[in-house]
Amino acid sequence: MKRPNLIVALVASTSLMAACRGNKSAEPPVHPVLNMDFQQYYRPAERNDWFPDRRAARPLPAGTVARVASRTNFTARAEAPSAPESRATDSAFYSGRGPDGRLVDGLPASVPLTDALLERGEARYAIYCAPCHEKSGYGQGIVVQRGLKVPPPSFHDPRLQAMPLGYFFDVITNGKNTMKPYASQIPHDDRWAIAAWLRVLQVSQRATAADVPESERTKIDRGAP
Numbered sequence: 001m002k003r004p005n006l007i008v009a010l011v012a013s014t015s016l017m018a019a020c021r022g023n024k025s026a027e028p029p030v031h032p033v034l035n036m037d038f039q040q041y042y043r044p045a046e047r048n049d050w051f052p053d054r055r056a057a058r059p060l061p062a063g064t065v066a067r068v069a070s071r072t073n074f075t076a077r078a079e080a081p082s083a084p085e086s087r088a089t090d091s092a093f094y095s096g097r098g099p100d101g102r103l104v105d106g107l108p109a110s111v112p113l114t115d116a117l118l119e120r121g122e123a124r125y126a127i128y129c130a131p132c133h134e135k136s137g138y139g140q141g142i143v144v145q146r147g148l149k150v151p152p153p154s155f156h157d158p159r160l161q162a163m164p165l166g167y168f169f170d171v172i173t174n175g176k177n178t179m180k181p182y183a184s185q186i187p188h189d190d191r192w193a194i195a196a197w198l199r200v201l202q203v204s205q206r207a208t209a210a211d212v213p214e215s216e217r218t219k220i221d222r223g224a225p
């Protein structure tokens with residue numbers, strides 16, 4: 001090829017490319033390197049004759065534990081095989097919210113208030129929360145003493161005392177500002193147990209001798225634990 005022809009070809013090709021840039025087109029974009037951009041796959045409700053039940057989406061194995069905390073329906077369905085009936089339909093248990101979308105102020109129907117629940121809550125609180133929030137809930141845990149820049153608020157602060165129980169479940173599940181979410185580490189039952197224990201801590205700091213049942217009061221007077 002002679003030199004003038006080469007120059008003409010170069011100018012023509014660069015101006016062609018320049019002309020294409022930014023132009024709108026109804027055609028699909030040129031996709032010279034395919035990588036793995038186009039693959040065969042099944043959409044969720046699609047048919048697949050390979051399986052006897054003809055469903056492409058396979059049912060969840062029994063005992064599957066959901067990792068998606070905020071999507072109530074998904075969670076309820078995944079845990080349904082092993083969970084009691086009332087729990088599968090107890091949306092407050094999974095979300096901390098009632099049917100109206102507001103945070104519930106009490107334990108969900110499928111979580112009875114028992115001594116065992118509070119003991120569990122106390123133990124889980126000591127593991128997951130006390131390092132920052134302190135066993136008493138005042139917020140001077142060991143992590144704070146060693147220099148956590150934004151210390152947690154005291155649970156005995158009037159704003160937090162007034163919060164509905166579902167709020168504590170929600171903060172554990174989703175985190176709050178600099179506090180990270182614990183949904184992946186703490187199962188729903190334990191989140192409620194911790195929330196209940198948190199309420200116990202709050203009440204304990206405002207309680208008077210009159211709140212103690214008569215039968216127990218004599219023990220306190222005697223100085224027994």
Ligand code: HEC
Pocket residue numbers: 125128129130131132133143150151152153160167168171172176177178179182194198
């Ligand atoms: C690593 C430290 C740390 C741990 C562990 C921790 N928190 Fe927190 N928490 C914080 C900090 C910091 C804040 C304040 C966040 C902010 O508002 O910036 C906070 C805030 C809160 C609040 C108050 C939210 C508000 O409205 O002000 C609640 C309730 C709470 N945490 C509950 C818990 C519970 C329950 C646990 C245990 C499951 C827990 N936290 C574990 C650091 C921690």
